[in-house]
Amino acid sequence: MDTAKALLLSDEQWGSDVLLPHRPFATNHLEHGQYRMSRDDALTMRYIQHSPHALLGSIVIDCDHPDAAMRAFEKPSDHPEPNWVSQSPSGRAHLGWWLGDHRVCRTDSARLSPLRLAHRIERGLCISVGGDFSYGGQLTKNPIHPEWETLYGPADPYTLRDLATIHTPRQAPRRPDRSAGLGRNVTMFDTARTWAYPQWWSHRDGTADQWLQLVLQRCHAVNTEFADPLPFVEVRATAYSIGKWIWRNFDEATFRARQAARGSKGGKVMTPAKREANRTRATKFDLATALEYAL
Structure with a gap:
């Protein structure tokens, strides 16, 4: 016992x-x-x-x-x-x-x-x-x-x-109006950091405090979209984590390299194989449509 x-x-x-x-x-x-x-x-x-x-x-x-x-x-x-x-x-x-x-x-x-x-x-x-x-x-x-x-x-x-159970979803919703519990933290991270990365270039000549305030405002805006908003202390912690990491790790060379890498990925989205697959699907659709109208 x-x-x-x-x-x-x-x-x-x-x-x-x-x-x-x-x-x-x-x-x-x-x-x-x-x-x-x-x-x-x-x-x-x-x-x-x-x-x-x-x-x-x-x-x-x-x-x-x-x-x-x-x-x-x-x-x-x-x-x-x-x-x-x-x-x-x-x-x-x-x-x-x-x-x-x-x-x-x-x-x-x-x-x-x-x-x-x-x-x-x-x-x-x-x-x-x-x-x-x-x-x-x-x-x-x-x-x-x-x-x-x-x-x-x-x-x-x-x-x-x-x-993990059979009920664990493969992907959880990230839209602010559908986010609850830990989903709010995930949504805020994803939304705010995706917004903040390109914003750094326009605000790189300011002070760190000004930058953190800007990121905090963005996180606050995301938080207002939740049905049950996070406490301000969590919003501030998230904003400062994102803001400080970007301010500490970004410089002009890093930013340009990141933008170039993103542009390179964007240019490779439509590979020849994808273009051929799209053309084949379009051809099949056009043929099916033509036959339908012919009948």
């Missing part, structure tokens, strides 16, 4: 290992706002920030069904057991999968692949348990708080690939 207990997550392990921020945002009442505080004080609150803005340490799904625990543990739809389930008296719960040392950086504009994978994994888990796609993901029900009934699962963390 002691061995079985040792294999399950505990309050102590959640508070010391799973909870990542040194000064998390927390609150007792969501409608009254959230405030940054010490870990000890935050752990006495009903809702707490499980991961810092820059680093995703857990994937949390809001399961707004009275049988959330059953969906999580007893009848899993091909998903691994969550590390914890914190449920209210109504049965509705937050389900958490801990990533341990496989946490995902959310502010490194040069490595979007892990964040995109995390976005797809999040959507797959949400589909699997019937979760709420509009859940923002920043604050979770504090598993240690006595108001929630917490059921603990495996004590060992998962990798992202461990959490």
